Amino acid sequence: MPRYALLLAPSTNRVYADAAGRLARAELEMFAASGVLDAAPTETATERIGGVEYLTFAAPDPGLGERDLAHLANLSAAYALFERVGEDLLRPLPLRPLARYDSDLVTIPKYVGKTNEQFTRLLLNATVLASASAGAMLDRRLVVLDPLCGRGTTLNQALMYGYHGIGVEHDGKDVDSYAAFLRTWLKRKRLKHSTEMTSVRRDRKLVARRFEAVLAPTREAHQAGDTQKVTVLHSDTLRARESLRPRCADLIVTDAPYGVAHGSRTGRELSRSPLDLLTAAVPVWRELLRPGGALGLSWNTHVTPRRAAEAVLTGAGLRVVDGPGYLGLSHRVDQAIERDVLVAVVPT
Missing domain, CATH: 3.40.50.150 (Vaccinia Virus protein VP39)
Structure with missing residues (x-):
């Protein structure tokens, strides 16, 4: 079962940043339950990798498709998404959020x-x-x-x-x-x-x-x-x-x-x-x-x-x-x- 790690975006609001991992996990659960994803994430958790907080999850084989990635790119706290390779490696995946104009x-x-x-x-x-x-x-x-x-x-x-x-x-x-x-x-x-x-x-x-x-x-x-x-x-x-x-x-x-x-x-x-x-x-x-x-x-x-x-x-x-x-x-x-x-x- 493919596993993933989502790097959370930094927030200028320190208090909001303290809750970012928990809120991102809840938001990912909404995406999973909505039916918009072909490979709905499971086993969601927050985890520190290399001293940095990530939102981690798994997806059924064969893993996230292009349409799934297009949806998950719009997670409010999404900064970068990686597929986990073995115990130590993270392979970056492209994120192309809905962004019709400059941020x-x-x-x-x-x-x-x-x-x-x-x-x-x-x-x-x-x-x-x-x-x-x-x-x-x-x-x-x-x-x-x-x-x-x-x-x-x-x-x-x-x-x-x-x-x-x-x-x-x-x-x-x-x-x-x-x-x-x-x-x-x-x-x-x-x-x-x-x-x-x-x-x-x-x-x-x-x-x-x-x-x-x-x-x-x-x-x-x-x-x-x-x-x-x-x-x-x-x-x-x-x-x-x-x-x-x-x-x-x-x-x-x-x-x-x-x-x-x-x-x-x-x-x-x-x-x-x-x-x-x-x-x-x-x-x-x-x-x-x-x-x-x-x-x-x-x-x-x-x-x-x-x-x-x-x-x-x-x-x-x-x-x-x-x-x-x-x-x-x-x-x-x-x-x-x-x-x-x-x-x-x-x-x-």
């Missing part, structure tokens, strides 16, 4: 409260692998919606994967910051694109501002119509249905307010728990998901217990996923934040 699209933005981009990738992976679109992860232009998008970390990761992105954000400064960053980045990279900021009106009333960008990695792709679209709405997430059509997204991926530096609002009230926001918003988000779609949510368990968050999702008609890997994603962010992940799917 600085996700690494350049730096601001207080930004979600770790490695974790954002893990959350997106966990969500797509639970959905009916798991088998199309590498091939189809999925639509990813972040209804609490901030300055667009999730949207940029969606673009990296070749997907379309939709964001909703109530803070106009964050919307303007994202628009300014993306415009500057596209111009600096000399990518063929178009951008515009428009108003969205219903019954002659302003309901949102909309920033929209259409882009492609090459001029040839743009001319051939092989483009992606990212749309960001400056609007209250509870009013998202005023600007978005139902069943417009394959995936919803979002990071709820942690209730430390930022609270969550429903109406005029500011709450340190995201539970009130989720209770009001999840039924709205549910309408935006296609059948078989999945919602991936991260939040601070210090201010909202897991069971309470699960109850909100099931109450909206979603099925919470508790398969291999999905119950092993809780990790410390700082003294006040213990972050966990919930993924739920729309019944088909």
Whole structure:
């Protein structure tokens, strides 16, 4: 039985790096259970080889094929993959992750409260692998919606994967910051694109501002119509249905307010728990998901217990996923934040 060792990517966040091996193991278990791999990994473990931490695993004969390698290249912590030869040798295997653009699209933005981009990738992976679109992860232009998008970390990761992105954000400064960053980045990279900021009106009333960008990695792709679209709405997430059509997204991926530096609002009230926001918003988000779609949510368990968050999702008609890997994603962010992940799917 072929055996492998995955070298974990270094993380600039020391606290996140401490949990990287355990989180990578849980993520690998999700890939194995999703059915997207022909040779599903088994015997997963973290092991130190030459003093360096690796995620090790085995695969049934004849081992990982090209399609398997293409999927596993997108593990959020993947840095290099080796096949183990005997007791002492590691043979490098090629990793070609979904990376339609340069990585600085996700690494350049730096601001207080930004979600770790490695974790954002893990959350997106966990969500797509639970959905009916798991088998199309590498091939189809999925639509990813972040209804609490901030300055667009999730949207940029969606673009990296070749997907379309939709964001909703109530803070106009964050919307303007994202628009300014993306415009500057596209111009600096000399990518063929178009951008515009428009108003969205219903019954002659302003309901949102909309920033929209259409882009492609090459001029040839743009001319051939092989483009992606990212749309960001400056609007209250509870009013998202005023600007978005139902069943417009394959995936919803979002990071709820942690209730430390930022609270969550429903109406005029500011709450340190995201539970009130989720209770009001999840039924709205549910309408935006296609059948078989999945919602991936991260939040601070210090201010909202897991069971309470699960109850909100099931109450909206979603099925919470508790398969291999999905119950092993809780990790410390700082003294006040213990972050966990919930993924739920729309019944088909």
